Amino acid sequence: MTDLITGEPSVVAVGADLFADAVAAQSVPVERVDWQPPMAGTAADLATVAADPLRAEANARAVAAMLEVQAGLVDVRRAGELLGIGPGDFLHAGPPITWDRASGPMRGALMGAAALEGLVEHPEEAAEFFASGNGYTLDPCHHHSAVGPMAGVVSASMWMFVIEDASTGRRTYCSLNEGLGKVLRYGAYGSDVLDRLRWMSKVLGPLLGHATRDTGPIDVTAILSQMLQMGDEAHNRNRAGTLMLLRDLTPSMITSGAPTDDIADAVRFVGGNDHFFLNLAMPACKLALDAARDVDGSTMVVAMARNGTDFGIQTSGTGDEWFTGPAQVAEGLYLGDFGPDDANPDIGDSAITETAGIGGFSMATAPAIVRLVGGTVPDALATTRRMGEITLAENPRWSIPVLEFQGAPTGIDVTKVCRTSILPQINTGMAGAVAGVGQVGAGLVTPPVEIFPAALAALAARARARART
Amino acid sequence: MTTSSPADDAAARSHVQLRTGAYADSVTLLQVSKDVAATDGVEAAQVAMATPLNLDTLVAMGFTLPETGPNDMVVALRLAPDGDLDAAVAAVDAALLAATRRGASGEAQAAPARTVTSALRRADAGLVLISVPGEHAYVEAMDAVDAGRDVMIFSDNVPVEQEIALKRAAAASGLLVMGPDCGTAMVGGVGLGFANTVSPGPVGIVAASGTGCQQLMTLFDLAGVGVSAALGVGGRDLSAAIGGLSTRRAMDVLDADPATELIVVVSKPPAGEVADQIHAHAATLSTPVHFALLGAGEPDLTHAAEEVVRALGHAPPGWPRWGDGVGDVPAGDGYLRGLFVGGTLCDEAMLVAGETLGPIHSNIPLSPDLALDRGLTARTHLMIDFGDDSLTAGRAHPMIDPTLRLAHLETVAADPDTAVVLMDVVLGHGAETDPAASLAPAIAAAIETARSGGRSLPVVVTCVGTAADPQGLDRQVRALADAGAVVHASNAAATRHAVSLLAAVPTTGDAR
Numbered sequence: 001m002t003d004l005i006t007g008e009p010s011v012v013a014v015g016a017d018l019f020a021d022a023v024a025a026q027s028v029p030v031e032r033v034d035w036q037p038p039m040a041g042t043a044a045d046l047a048t049v050a051a052d053p054l055r056a057e058a059n060a061r062a063v064a065a066m067l068e069v070q071a072g073l074v075d076v077r078r079a080g081e082l083l084g085i086g087p088g089d090f091l092h093a094g095p096p097i098t099w100d101r102a103s104g105p106m107r108g109a110l111m112g113a114a115a116l117e118g119l120v121e122h123p124e125e126a127a128e129f130f131a132s133g134n135g136y137t138l139d140p141c142h143h144h145s146a147v148g149p150m151a152g153v154v155s156a157s158m159w160m161f162v163i164e165d166a167s168t169g170r171r172t173y174c175s176l177n178e179g180l181g182k183v184l185r186y187g188a189y190g191s192d193v194l195d196r197l198r199w200m201s202k203v204l205g206p207l208l209g210h211a212t213r214d215t216g217p218i219d220v221t222a223i224l225s226q227m228l229q230m231g232d233e234a235h236n237r238n239r240a241g242t243l244m245l246l247r248d249l250t251p252s253m254i255t256s257g258a259p260t261d262d263i264a265d266a267v268r269f270v271g272g273n274d275h276f277f278l279n280l281a282m283p284a285c286k287l288a289l290d291a292a293r294d295v296d297g298s299t300m301v302v303a304m305a306r307n308g309t310d311f312g313i314q315t316s317g318t319g320d321e322w323f324t325g326p327a328q329v330a331e332g333l334y335l336g337d338f339g340p341d342d343a344n345p346d347i348g349d350s351a352i353t354e355t356a357g358i359g360g361f362s363m364a365t366a367p368a369i370v371r372l373v374g375g376t377v378p379d380a381l382a383t384t385r386r387m388g389e390i391t392l393a394e395n396p397r398w399s400i401p402v403l404e405f406q407g408a409p410t411g412i413d414v415t416k417v418c419r420t421s422i423l424p425q426i427n428t429g430m431a432g433a434v435a436g437v438g439q440v441g442a443g444l445v446t447p448p449v450e451i452f453p454a455a456l457a458a459l460a461a462r463a464r465a466r467a468r469t
Numbered sequence: 470m471t472t473s474s475p476a477d478d479a480a481a482r483s484h485v486q487l488r489t490g491a492y493a494d495s496v497t498l499l500q501v502s503k504d505v506a507a508t509d510g511v512e513a514a515q516v517a518m519a520t521p522l523n524l525d526t527l528v529a530m531g532f533t534l535p536e537t538g539p540n541d542m543v544v545a546l547r548l549a550p551d552g553d554l555d556a557a558v559a560a561v562d563a564a565l566l567a568a569t570r571r572g573a574s575g576e577a578q579a580a581p582a583r584t585v586t587s588a589l590r591r592a593d594a595g596l597v598l599i600s601v602p603g604e605h606a607y608v609e610a611m612d613a614v615d616a617g618r619d620v621m622i623f624s625d626n627v628p629v630e631q632e633i634a635l636k637r638a639a640a641a642s643g644l645l646v647m648g649p650d651c652g653t654a655m656v657g658g659v660g661l662g663f664a665n666t667v668s669p670g671p672v673g674i675v676a677a678s679g680t681g682c683q684q685l686m687t688l689f690d691l692a693g694v695g696v697s698a699a700l701g702v703g704g705r706d707l708s709a710a711i712g713g714l715s716t717r718r719a720m721d722v723l724d725a726d727p728a729t730e731l732i733v734v735v736s737k738p739p740a741g742e743v744a745d746q747i748h749a750h751a752a753t754l755s756t757p758v759h760f761a762l763l764g765a766g767e768p769d770l771t772h773a774a775e776e777v778v779r780a781l782g783h784a785p786p787g788w789p790r791w792g793d794g795v796g797d798v799p800a801g802d803g804y805l806r807g808l809f810v811g812g813t814l815c816d817e818a819m820l821v822a823g824e825t826l827g828p829i830h831s832n833i834p835l836s837p838d839l840a841l842d843r844g845l846t847a848r849t850h851l852m853i854d855f856g857d858d859s860l861t862a863g864r865a866h867p868m869i870d871p872t873l874r875l876a877h878l879e880t881v882a883a884d885p886d887t888a889v890v891l892m893d894v895v896l897g898h899g900a901e902t903d904p905a906a907s908l909a910p911a912i913a914a915a916i917e918t919a920r921s922g923g924r925s926l927p928v929v930v931t932c933v934g935t936a937a938d939p940q941g942l943d944r945q946v947r948a949l950a951d952a953g954a955v956v957h958a959s960n961a962a963a964t965r966h967a968v969s970l971l972a973a974v975p976t977t978g979d980a981r
Contacts, residue, residue, distance in 0.1 A: 003595055004595060004596065004619050004645065004656050004657070004698075004722060005656045005657055005697065005698040005700075005722060005723075005726055006657065006726060006728075007595060007657060008657065009595065009596065009656060009657035009658075009659045010592065010593070010594040010595055010596070011594050011595075011596050011597070011598050011659075011661075012585055012588040012589055012592060012594040012596070012597045012598070012613075012618075013597075013598045013600075014585055014588070014597070014598070014599050014600070014601055014609050015494060015598075015599055015600025015601040015623065015624065016494045016495070016496040016497070016600040016623075016865070017494070017496065017497060018496045018600075018869065018899065019598055019600050019623060019661070019662060019899060020598070022660070022661075022662075022664075022898040022899045023598065023659060023660075023661065023898075025898070025939075026658075026659050026660065026898070028659050029592065029594070031582065031588045031589075031591055031592035031594055032581055032582075032588070033581065033582050033583065033584065033585055033587070033588045033609075034580070034581035034582065034583055035583070035584075035601050035605075035609070036492050036583070037492050037540055037602070037605065038605065038608075040538070040540055043604050043605060046605075046608045047604075047607050047608060047628075047631055050607060050608045050611040051607075051611070051631070051634045056615050382580060385579055385580060386580065388587065388590075389582070389583045389584065389587050415608075416584060416586075419583075419584055419608065420583040420584060422583065
């Protein structure tokens with residue numbers, strides 16, 4: 001402390017430039033803060049949360065718990081078996097939603113899944129079935145230790161990856177990636193879509209399951225570390241990760257004794273789908289973030305998820321409560337003749353990657369896809385640096401070479417979002433607004449602003465309640 | 470031929486724009502307002518955040534305002550008869566851009582940090598200096614404490630419960646919180662906030678008062694005694710609510726510093742039990758502690774400075790005085806009017822003058838029954854602290870922005886009840902680059918206003934500064950003396966001088 005008056009002075013200055021200027025004029029190094037007022041109406045809650053004696057320690061614990069998780073792929077099995085769901089039970093992406101509020105792609109995916117499970121003969125007939133409100137359940141993936149990209153619809157006969165944290169035995173789950181274009185998760189439900197899903201359940205899933213069990217746990221966290229150094233941000237670009245997974249699984253697939261045509265089809269399918277690894281990145285991120293849940297006083301975001309209608313977040317310090325607002329339409333590039341009018345609002349659990357610090361947060365490491373949104377490489381670097389303003393830590397395992405191996409900005413802090421008005425940057429695909437259309441583009445999106453002050457208010461209410469007792 | 474009155478005409482030339490979500494600090498906006506007001510075709514311009522005080526000022530300027538929120542920036546323009554609105558708005562935009570642009574560099578630079586936490590990741594700075602609006606200061610300060618850094622909070626209007634929480638958190642981590650409302654500090658030879666340039670030396674200062682600290686530093690400088698460090702603690706630190714948390718910490722820091730031979734604590738007299746705790750704490754230190762406590766029955770700051778100088782084995786000098794102008798001409802009947810930028814200097818002047826004149830009304834009164842109304846006028850002796858929280862919400866401190874005080878000087882000079890004017894000028898880092906440039910002509914005009922009304926109006930000024938200050942003590946006092954003021958280095962001496970000039974000393978309050 002006596003360094004204060006005897007050491008070489010150096011200063012961080014926030015507020016009026018005049019005072020920073022006066023210090024700089026005395027040849028003292030000054031790091032300036034570009035301060036702006038916080039989001040409207042948050043000043044009192046920010047002060048309350050800043051004063052919460054649990055906050056600093058709680059956030060440190062939440063971050064440490066998240067960073068400790070080592071995610072391994074241990075199995076691939078039927079959803080019905082893994083999650084205990086039957087033919088009438090459907091999981092979906094995002095916060096809870098009912099059929100009457102569901103968007104086009106969400107409805108399309110549910111209709112396709114109903115046909116896949118044999119509840120209806122043709123997907124079109126399922127609209128009436130779901131509208132009736134009877135004979136089915138609808139529940140968020142997040143409520144079942146699972147995540148699903150885009151519509152995220154999971155039904156009993158689909159196969160899922162099983163990701164496990166060896167030290168605790170905790171598990172998370174995610175369906176297998178179907179590829180791009182007309183696929184169920186984008187709301188398409190044509191016969192080609194359902195045929196592909198049936199093949200995935202009959203051939204691909206069992207083969208991957210055998211190979212995974214035979215090869216032993218595959219370190220998904222480590223593959224993520226490597227792919228971030230190979231130009232993947234693990235949300236909109238998963239090319240290197242997919243090929244590393246294939247490298248690890250192919251020998252056991254070959255020796256599985258399955259028909260060689262099936263093996264060739266499976267290898268061709270995985271190798272030809274650049275997004276295959278996304279469905280491993282997502283549950284690995286969820287596994288890590290779930291470790292940070294339920295720390296009293298922590299202001300860290302542990303889930304961001306969208307159902308095509310609502311965008312929801314959960315924080316470590318507020319249990320299972322969702323803070324929701326209207327999902328936004330992404331800005332980006334459109335396939336073919338599609339345009340902004342064709343796009344559905346933001347959808348999918350895949351924002352779990354950004355929540356964990358990859359995807360849009362690690363955009364700097366994926367310059368190959370910056371043109372997706374008409375951006376530039378400097379924009380990508382700036383995005384990752386900007387996300388550093390709203391996060392609690394850098395992930396030392398996930399380092400970004402072009403930023404001098406800086407760690408991925410990790411652990412979104414609700415208070416920092418409210419203080420800076422910087423919203424999390426999410427890379428995403430865009431689904432067509434009409435059920436059955438499928439993918440129409442890809443781009444960038446942010447959450448609705450108001451959910452962060454809402455989460456902050458709940459954190460502040462809990463801090464006040466603790467202070468009273 | 471126009472039928473409209475001048476007032477209607479002025480209203481027609483007035484334009485108000487709201488810029489929701491735009492923000493710049495009050496100092497920046499002061500510069501922007503000045504630049505725009507100096508534009509051809511603009512008669513008056515005020516660009517300010519929509520705080521209640523600024524809105525009052527805008528209404529007083531004759532602007533009609535729409536509904537505003539606290540995060541709105543208000544652009545108020547009154548055009549000259551030949552003025553062009555588009556040109557004036559363009560001037561606002563240009564001035565805002567110029568004021569917010571950082572040093573342009575050819576290289577692409579990383580965007581600046583947006584929070585103190587982020588800045589501390591980039592730079593291993595030992596001290597965090599905070600001057601954001603008071604309601605937001607605590608959150609930034611907690612970033613510093615969380616990161617294990619000492620912090621100085623210049624901001625005022627910080628809620629007292631936040632000050633308590635902050636200082637408790639800092640104490641638990643062995644950190645020093647200087648402030649809130651800490652105007653002055655000097656550490657490692659560097660002046661922070663409003664600080665005078667002095668030589669290194671044996672005296673360490675712990676100050677609950679910024680201008681009190683500056684008065685001591687500058688008097689020591691004139692006596693040839695240097696200062697090891699000056700640690701501010703904030704005006705409320707020695708209140709019962711805060712209990713001197715920062716004062717004790719600051720005393721410990723100075724006690725551990727081998728260069729500090731003597732510690733001076735400058736403050737208003739602390740609350741009873743806090744005074745006992747601080748004295749008890751002082752007794753545990755190996756460095757002798759002097760107290761310069763500003764209150765009824767206590768010696769003034771100049772006297773306290775002299776005692777310290779003597780304790781170090783030097784003889785106090787005669788404190789300098791410059792100019793005589795009309796200063797020694799006895800005034801007519803009337804009252805003493807003090808217009809201060811330094812709260813402690815205002816307090817000290819009320820205490821010193823009060824010995825002779827009795828109670829003095831003020832916006833920072835020594836007792837509640839002496840409070841001034843919002844108009845800051847009364848037919849009594851009165852002293853106004855323009856640096857008080859109520860007059861700085863959403864606008865820069867009067868040491869930076871002299872507008873309010875200069876306007877009030879004009880009002881006071883035109884008031885036949887005003888017999889003598891007493892003012893302070895504080896030099897040093899952080900303060901206006903040339904305060905005499907606007908104050909000297911205003912003083913000359915005030916004296917002339919009185920003269921044309923058949924009165925003589927002595928103006929007595931305390932100038933707190935050193936030869937090494939950026940503004941230059943000599944240049945400033947010469948300009949003020951040339952304008953007709955009498956200038957003192959000692960505020961107590963200036964006050965006694967002003968009191969002596971009152972012709973007959975009327976009793977205050979209900980004399981008329």
